[in-house]
Amino acid sequence: MARDLVAGWGSRDRPAGARPRVLIIGAGVAGMSTGCYAQMSGMETRILEKHVLPGGCCTAWSRDGYIFDYCIEWLIGTAEGNDANQVWRELGALDGKTMRNFPVFNKVVDADGRSVTFYNDPDRLEAHLLAISPADRKLIQAFCRDLRRFITIDLYPFLTPPPLESVGQKLKKLRTVLPAFRLFWRTAATQMHTFADRFSDPLLRKAFRNIFFQDPEDFPLLPFLFNMASAHNDNAGFPQGGSLGLSRSIEERYTALGGDISYRARVARILVEDDRAIGVELKNGQRIYADHVVAACDGRTTIYDLLEGRYTGPTIDRLYDELLTRPGTLFPAVVSAFVGIEGDFHPDQMHSTTYLLSDSEGARLPGALQNSIVVQLRSQYSDGFAPAGKSVIHCTYFSDYSYWKTLRTTNRREYWDRKREVADFVRGMLLRRMPDLTDRIELVDVATPATTHRYTGNHEGSILAWKAFSDADDLAARLINKEHMRLPGLHAFSMAGQWVGLGGLIRAASTGRFVTQFLCEELGLEFQAWESPPAEPWHPAKLGHLPQLDSRPVQ
Incomplete structure (x- = not known):
């Protein structure tokens, strides 16, 4: 295991003419996109991921044969003949898949x-x-x-x-x-x-x-x-296999291009020498060296923990000192309640419905920011999300991260009590509005903003980072257009992902393309990209082994 994590990257000595080595922190969509384009452009890459699955927030987990798909509600670029779709074709993200519109x-x-x-x-x-x-x-x-x-x-x-x-x-x-x-x-x-x-x-x-x-x-x-x-x-559809299916397809494309992902590899700090990134040190003390480091993970963690706040400037200071804590600048975190039910949905039932709640109902939702809850019949989106003869419902609402984080840190029992309150509310609300579900609900599993932070490291559990059209929008765009996705004073280092490209999966994927183009310009390499070859039809087995969210369901 230890040898595999270092595997030839533990030395700074390189033979003359060797391909440039690029180390990527984070196997989310942005990190894997960076790896794919860098491999296509003649670089040697490696991705370090703290979790056991690819995708970051674009993921899923399982329980009792149900697949709880967490991220995609619609995906820009699912129709052929446009530039967004070209990115997905180059990354193999939609290979062999049907689309649901x-x-x-x-x-x-x-x-x-x-x-x-x-x-x-x-x-x-x-x-x-x-x-x-x-x-x-x-x-x-x-x-x-x-x-x-x-x-x-x-x-x-x-x-x-x-x-x-x-x-x-x-x-x-x-x-x-x-x-x-x-x-x-x-x-x-x-x-x-x-x-x-x-x-x-x-x-x-x-x-x-x-x-x-x-x-x-x-x-x-x-x-x-x-x-x-x-x-x-039909350019904002839902791909077969859902969120983790998208991530698994990009992972397959990346490894087919010769890239390597090391899971359970937690980065403690980015190694810097003479204002130049030279590699990373892992939590276990091992060091891995590279010619260039790309951080495709949480922005605040990268700048203030992995780099100890040594490389900032006016844009970074305003984003992370002033705007990060300003209400309305980050996209809200969410609570997700997944409901496994016996039987199928009627094909005419609405796939997505927002229920506006009364003030008294909204007050019963722990940590809720708005008096509403979203109900999505996820088994209508794609096959394979539930065992035969069963279905999955996904209920979500915007919620306050600090509420859940404080509970989980200070009183784990009360934290679980509030999760059970969410499950009770969802169960009762569904039975009132969909009485045909009576005696059909098998289980309820709940993920909170604290869960999102625990698995991905995203600041305050925000899935989409900076909110588009906020004061942070122009500053984040400046990180691409003026700073070229770099930090002031630090060489051989770049950032990718939603903290520079803002939210949305296509924007995350595009930052991988962008950062590789900037890197090719710096290294004198020709940027290259081509579509992935034809693939076999997608099937649910391609998701691989999925972990459970917690050791037991909420209900």
Whole structure:
């Protein structure tokens, strides 16, 4: 085991002309993407991962034959013929898989039982909304008109970082952006809250905020329209195998390219000599050396723990000293309750529904940040998530990390009591709204923000890191466009992942492509990328062995 972790990387002596060695911290989507592109571009890479599975937050776990899929709700890039899909094809992420596309993005039901169905088709959506509230005709027509325009726009800027774009690439982007510039500017400048508050119907005021399942707060109209348009174009589907299936496919692509992943390899610090990263030291004291180190893990841990805060600058200082603790800057953490049930769902049942809760109901949800809960019938998304004749439901809500972390640290018994409260609430809520589940619920497993932090190290259990369209957005973009994904004063080191590229799996994957392009420019190598070869059809056995979340289910 010890020899395998070092395996020829324990010495700084290298023969002349040897391929550049790149050490990558973290086997999430960004880390494996970096490894794939670096291998294709002629480098020798190795990934160190603290967990026993690839994917980071893009993962799953199991219990009693159920697969609890944790991450993907929709994946940008599932349709062929666009740049986002090209990234996934190069990474082998969708190899051999079918895609599930839904005609509805989400359904929102209020405490009185009234509902809004957000169809991806703007004509169907417009007719449905007008039937609910004819008095809001102008607003409804304006939203659906903008959705129709977004459906015609093909803009997925995930292939090349802006500083390295060729003249041809810049012109192509301009030809797409300029005709729609006013649309982009207006929808990016209009907050969804401001827009929603203009509806006369109180249900529509609440429902529009929850198109993305729960209210992300401080989001403008643009991302709602962009993602619904992508879904309409079958470019925001759900890949067979789900979250861990995506990660396993990228892992398979990476190892086929000659890369190596060491699991249960916990990095204690990044080794630096004369302001140059030369490798890492593991928790067990072993040292592994490389020509370049890429941190594709939690940003704060990288900068202040692994590098002891020695390499910062104005952008980093503002992000991590000022904005990290500012409310609304990080994407909220979530509580997940997975429910295993006997039997199947009716095929016409809605795959995703947000239930708006009364104040009294919301007060019963431990650590809840909003009075709502999302119910997704995950067995409708892909095969293999439950044993034959059974199904899985995934319930989530935004929650406060410090609430759960404090409980788990100071009173483990009370922590488990609150998890059981979540399970009791979910069970009761499902039986009230879906009475056909009576006597069919077999088990409930609950993951909290403290769970996310424990398994991934993500700061405050945030799955998506910096919130897009917040004050952190421009600063994170500067890390790519100006800093080239480096830290001030530190050579032979780069960062990848959501702490530089913001949230979303396609953006995480694109940071691996970007960082490799910057590295190729520095080393004088030609950046190379090609699609993975044809693969056998996906099957659930490809997920491999899955661990349990805890030693016992909550219920």
